[in-house]
Amino acid sequence: MYKTDEIIHLKKHEILEWPGDYTVLKGYVACKTAEHLVYFAKQGDTIMVPEHFSQGLLQFQVKEDTTLVSLPEEKPYVMLERRNVLKNRLMASLIMRVRFFSIPAKERLYVLLFQLGREIGIEAGTDCYIPDVLTQKEIGDYISCTREYLCTVRKQLMDEGWIDKGKGWKLLGWERWKSHWGDRFLEADNVLQDSEESLWIEPELRFHVGTSQK
Structure with a gap:
């Protein structure tokens, strides 16, 4: 408790x-x-x-x-490991932000929806539902487009079968989303994976924060 x-x-x-x-x-x-x-x-x-x-x-x-x-507060080496993982998660996310604004606005919406699906999406059958936590204005601000353009792109996604035609954001065929857009996150995922693995292959780092080497 x-x-x-x-x-x-x-x-x-x-x-x-x-x-x-x-x-x-x-x-x-x-x-x-x-x-x-x-x-x-x-x-x-x-x-x-x-x-x-x-x-x-x-x-x-x-x-x-x-x-x-x-x-x-934990023992120094535990705190260091936890902080490194959290910092590198932030680094991986910032890498995605840099790449994000080098692609067209329509693709930015695809990538944003895929990110939301990965991070907070609720899988239901073959689809993925994004909780109602963002307004259309916020989504438009995040992908740097007007609300009118966002509505146009949203309709295109519906017509192409990427999202449901109802209210909210229901991503249809989540496996298709992952296979089509997952590579956009590959570089960031590798940064995060490498950083987590490095915590276990640097015994001298553990030594410096007061733990014994095996």
Whole structure:
């Protein structure tokens, strides 16, 4: 069980302002920089709010009423490993942001929807449903297009069979989405995988933070 002082409750649209490591117990958190989406965190995900980003360069905004738990201080090597994984997840996401704006607006919508499906999507049968956590204006802002153009592209996606014609964002044929758009995330995934593996192949790093070598 968690202690009362470890639990944080935030209302929709509030900002998580306190540096530290947190696990999302309920709700969704959008990590943004300069009003651009970096990544989403959902129930069970761990996020890090770094001190040196406290001036607003990196912002964590909850998209519905959200509950988080502040993770306790651990032994130095445990903290180092956890922080490295979280930092490299951020790095991988920022790599995607750089690549994101080098492609046409229509493709940016495909890639954004695929990212949301990967990070917070709910698979149902062969499809993937994206929770209602973003307005059309936010989506338009994230892909740098007008609301009118977004509506045009949305209709094209419906006509091409990529999304359902109902309300919300239901991605049809999730396996097709993964096979068609997954390579866009390959470079970022490799950065994250390499960083996680490096935590286990650098014994001298563990030695410097006070652990014994095997």
